[in-house]
Amino acid sequence: MEKxxxxxxxEAAQRDTAPPGQVQSVARxxxxxxxxxxxxxxxxxxxxxxRTGLAQPTAHRLLKTMQELGYTxxxxxxxxxxxxxxxxxxxxxxxxxxVRAQPMLRELEExxxxxxxxxxLDGTNAVYVAQQPSRHQMRMFTEVGRRVLPHAAGxxxxxxxxxxxxxVRAILEATGLPKYTATTRTTVxxxxxxxxxxxxxxxxxxxxxxxxxxxxxAVAVPGATPPAALSVSGPAARITDEMVxxxxxxxxxxxxxxxxxxx
Numbered sequence: 001m002e003k004x005x006x007x008x009x010x011e012a013a014q015r016d017t018a019p020p021g022q023v024q025s026v027a028r029x030x031x032x033x034x035x036x037x038x039x040x041x042x043x044x045x046x047x048x049x050x051r052t053g054l055a056q057p058t059a060h061r062l063l064k065t066m067q068e069l070g071y072t073x074x075x076x077x078x079x080x081x082x083x084x085x086x087x088x089x090x091x092x093x094x095x096x097x098x099v100r101a102q103p104m105l106r107e108l109e110e111x112x113x114x115x116x117x118x119x120x121l122d123g124t125n126a127v128y129v130a131q132q133p134s135r136h137q138m139r140m141f142t143e144v145g146r147r148v149l150p151h152a153a154g155x156x157x158x159x160x161x162x163x164x165x166x167x168v169r170a171i172l173e174a175t176g177l178p179k180y181t182a183t184t185r186t187t188v189x190x191x192x193x194x195x196x197x198x199x200x201x202x203x204x205x206x207x208x209x210x211x212x213x214x215x216x217x218a219v220a221v222p223g224a225t226p227p228a229a230l231s232v233s234g235p236a237a238r239i240t241d242e243m244v245x246x247x248x249x250x251x252x253x254x255x256x257x258x259x260x261x262x263x
Contacts, residue, residue: 025062028052028054028058028059028062029062029065029066031052031054032048032052032054032059032062032063032066032072033066033071033072033082033086035048035051035052036048036072036080036081036082037082037143037145037146038143041079041081042075042077042079042080042081043079043080043081044078044079044080045059045060045063045078045079045080048063048080063080066083067080067083069083069085070083070084070085071083071085071086097118097120097129097221097224097228097258098118098129098130099130100258101118101130101230101258102130102132104116104230104254104257104258105117105118105130105131105132105230106132107250107254108132108230108232108247108250108251108254109132109133109134109135109232111246111247111250112232112234112239112243112246112247112250113134113135113136113238114134114136114232114233114234114238114239115131115132115133115134115232115233115234116131116132116230116231116232117130117131117155117230117231117232117233118130118131118221118228118229118230119153119155119156119159119218119228119229119230119231120159120224120226120227120228121150121156121159121160121226121227121228122147122226124149124150124171124174124175125147125148125149125150126147126148126149126150126153126155126156126159127145127146127147128143128144128145128146128148129144129145130144131144134234136234136238148210149175149177149178150171150175151172151175151177151184151185151186151191152178152180152184152185152206152209152210153206153209153210153216153218154204154205154206154216154217154218154229154231154233155204155216155218155229155230155231156204156229157191157194157195157198157204157205157206157218158198158203158204158218158219158220158229158231159220159227159228159229160191160195161195161198161199161204161220162220162227163227165192168191168192168195169188169192172188172191173188177191180209180210180211181208181209181210181211181212183207183208183209184209184210185209202219202248202252203217203218203219203248203251203252204217204218204219204220204229205217205218205244206218206233207236208236213235213236213237214233214234214235214236215233215234215235215236215239216231216232216233217231217232217233217239217244217247217248217251218230218231218232218251219231219248219251219252219254219255220255221255221258221259222255222256222259223259224258224259228258229255230251230254230255230258231251232247232250232251
């Protein structure tokens, strides 16, 4: 069984009007795509409308338009899924760093037998841009393209630790530091202390701060622009304290090699 980390953010689509600077129809279309991306199976129009907060006629018009463009598809059972047109877009959007990281992600998975990720900082979000899934049936992963807030993610904290305190404060104030689990740090003071610890030990750690039972170890990629990090994540029962030093050493080696040509 695979455990998915994170849910799509669809709040913008649920508002009667889009936030300043946003085109409402575009925000709604992407809310539908993100809702589809969060599922392993196609979804009905009713369920998609409920998930995104859109009226069914509005969701239907947007889905049909994207279907004609190849970005969504409709099954024989009249459910909707992601279309093949997104594959070409995704390949073109993948940064050079993601391409170069792929062999290292395979090495990290081979060593740890847990999911290995490359994450970059985009504004106030940590974005997963490459991944090597764990070989285990029960595995943790966040889909490539998923955007999460950095304060509760190992890779997010690894990247924040490379930034100035002024920039970190601006990011944390913008995100609002939502609480996901009992261990999520939700104050700027707590996060700044955690980032100091991260810099001191050379790696970031997420102990169930976004998902209960999930552990993530992450190391920043030196010199990467925008900031980037490599991480290994899996069930806390498998990523034990005894395993951490070996995983950290492998992450640091991979990050140093990847950072040698970071852009």
